[in-house]
Amino acid sequence: MRISVLQxxxxxxxxxxxxxxRTDGIAFDVAALDEGDSLPKLDRYDALIILGGTMGPLDYDxxxxxxxxxxxxxxxxxxxxxxxxxxxxxxxxxxxxxxxSLSEMAKSEVGxxxxxxxxxxxxxxxxxxxEATALSVQWHAWQVAQLPPGAIPLARSSACPxxxxxxxxxxxxxxxxxxxxDRTVTEWLEPAGHVEILQKHLGPDAHAIFAAQAAENMQRxxxxxxxxxxxxxxxxxxxxxxxEG
Numbered sequence: 001m002r003i004s005v006l007q008x009x010x011x012x013x014x015x016x017x018x019x020x021x022r023t024d025g026i027a028f029d030v031a032a033l034d035e036g037d038s039l040p041k042l043d044r045y046d047a048l049i050i051l052g053g054t055m056g057p058l059d060y061d062x063x064x065x066x067x068x069x070x071x072x073x074x075x076x077x078x079x080x081x082x083x084x085x086x087x088x089x090x091x092x093x094x095x096x097x098x099x100x101s102l103s104e105m106a107k108s109e110v111g112x113x114x115x116x117x118x119x120x121x122x123x124x125x126x127x128x129x130x131e132a133t134a135l136s137v138q139w140h141a142w143q144v145a146q147l148p149p150g151a152i153p154l155a156r157s158s159a160c161p162x163x164x165x166x167x168x169x170x171x172x173x174x175x176x177x178x179x180x181x182d183r184t185v186t187e188w189l190e191p192a193g194h195v196e197i198l199q200k201h202l203g204p205d206a207h208a209i210f211a212a213q214a215a216e217n218m219q220r221x222x223x224x225x226x227x228x229x230x231x232x233x234x235x236x237x238x239x240x241x242x243x244e245g
Contacts, residue, residue, distance in 0.1 A: 002029070003047045004029055004040045006040075006048070006051060006069065007034070008089055009052070012088075014028075015179035015180055016226075017229055039069060047236040050094065053089040057093055070096060077097070081169070087173075089140075089142075090173065091165070094167055094173045098148035098167055100146050102142055104141055104142055105140070107201075109140055111202060112214060112216075113157050115155045115163045116134075117132050117133075120153070124152075124172075126166070126172050126232060129231070130224055136157070137221060147162065150167070152166045170240060182218055
């Protein structure tokens with residue numbers, strides 16, 4: 001198996017998912033779009049993972065490659081039925097590409113947050129082995145406001161109604177950072193100004209609060225990430241008709 005990974009911001013890389021893929025012998029190629037890498041040719045790949053990013057999903061003026069990426073997502077999901085997983089910004093780009101709508105949130109969702117799988121989510125094979133209430137790492141100011149036609153919501157949080165969705169037999173989006181690992185908070189807060197931004201949401205002790213939340217729950221978060229990636233790659237290996245059935 002070979003997976004194409006679309007990366008939008010260097011410190012928002014595939015995290016623990018990289019470790020899992022290397023352990024499993026899954027080849028993956030990273031296209032660092034914000035650094036000028038070209039969009040991949042999808043015929044080389046068995047699956048697509050679209051990561052998060054610091055830019056807004058509709059910020060075409062500053063990041064014109066977003067338009068091409070949106071078209072690539074449509075090609076992957078609609079034209080090729082390519083197994084696809086979108087994370088945070090990737091989740092939003094999938095929704096937008098397939099005809100859903102996005103909106104800025106009244107207040108950003110930040111920290112380690114409870115999410116709840118609905119009945120469809122509890123049945124969905126992507127979340128096989130998950131508990132109905134799970135933990136998630138969040139930092140986002142945009143959300144999916146309206147699902148694409150035919151998409152199914154799978155999970156919600158108190159602040160964000162569409163935390164996960166299935167948009168096609170082998171295509172999903174998750175708003176939360178399933179890739180988080182033990183250095184995620186440190187890496188997210190290294191760029192200038194990020195601590196100050198976080199303090200607006202979590203108060204003056206924001207760094208310590210977020211780091212403690214993540215450290216306390218990382219084992220459980222990584223356990224769920226392992227299960228989700230295992231489920232995704234297993235589904236990616238199945239014919240589309242088998243997944244539909």
